[in-house]
Amino acid sequence: MELERRDFRAMMFYDFMRKISVEQSHDNLVEAFQDQAPSRRTVERWYLDFRRERTSLQDEARSGRPSTAVTPETIAAAETLIREDSRINYEQFAETLKIGKAAINTILHDYLGVRRSAARWIPHNLSEMQLEARVEWCKFMLKKFKGGEYKRVYDILTCDETWIYQYDLETKRQSSIWVFPGEDPLLKFAGLAALGKDDGCFFL
Structure with missing residues (x-):
C-alpha cells in the first residue's frame, strides 16, 4: 500500500x-x-x-x-x-x-x-576473533587485579620512544556521505600514507 x-x-x-x-x-x-x-x-x-x-x-x-x-x-x-x-x-x-x-x-x-x-576513523580493521580475544584478555587481567593476585601495575615506571606519524586526514564534512535507511555509516581504517613523522618520548 x-x-x-x-x-x-x-x-x-x-x-x-x-x-x-x-x-x-x-x-x-x-x-x-x-x-x-x-x-x-x-x-x-x-x-x-x-x-x-x-x-x-x-x-x-x-x-x-x-x-x-x-x-x-x-x-x-x-x-x-x-x-x-x-x-x-x-x-x-x-x-x-x-x-x-x-x-x-x-x-x-x-x-x-x-x-x-560522517565516516568514523578507527585504527585497525580487526576480525571478530581478534576483537573477542582482546575482550577476554581484558576480563582475565581485571579478574586477577580485583582478586589481589596482581598489583604490580602500581610499581611500573618506564620510558619508551616511538614515532609519531602525521596524516593529512579529511575534514568531517569532506568525509561525510549520504546514507540510505538501513545502511551502515562509512568506516575508514588506518593505513594512509604518512606525510611525516616525529620522535616522541613518553614516561609512565
Whole structure:
C-alpha cells in the first residue's frame, strides 16, 4: 500500500496531540513503514508547525519554482546520483537535476529518507576473533587485579620512544556521505600514507 505524505502527516499530528515525543513518533513510523517512513527531520519540522497551531496537512503554496520539480523522474535521478557518488553535494544536485535546493531537500529527506553521515576513523580493521580475544584478555587481567593476585601495575615506571606519524586526514564534512535507511555509516581504517613523522618520548 502506497501512502501519501498527507497520510504520514495525519499520523504525526495524532502523535503530537497524544504528547508523544518526536523520537518516539519517528520510531513508530519507521517500525511500521520502514523505508516509506519520513525522516526524523521531517517529523521535527511538522511538530514545530503543529506547535505554531498549523491545522492544514496540505503543502503550502510556495513562490518561485513550481512543486512539479519533485517528480518520480527527479527522485529516481537523485537516487542514481547518490548511488554513483555518495559524497555529492547540494550544488551538484542542483546543477545536474536543474531544480532548486528546496526541491532537492524534499526529495532527499521526504522521499529517499537519506541522511548525511560522517565516516568514523578507527585504527585497525580487526576480525571478530581478534576483537573477542582482546575482550577476554581484558576480563582475565581485571579478574586477577580485583582478586589481589596482581598489583604490580602500581610499581611500573618506564620510558619508551616511538614515532609519531602525521596524516593529512579529511575534514568531517569532506568525509561525510549520504546514507540510505538501513545502511551502515562509512568506516575508514588506518593505513594512509604518512606525510611525516616525529620522535616522541613518553614516561609512565
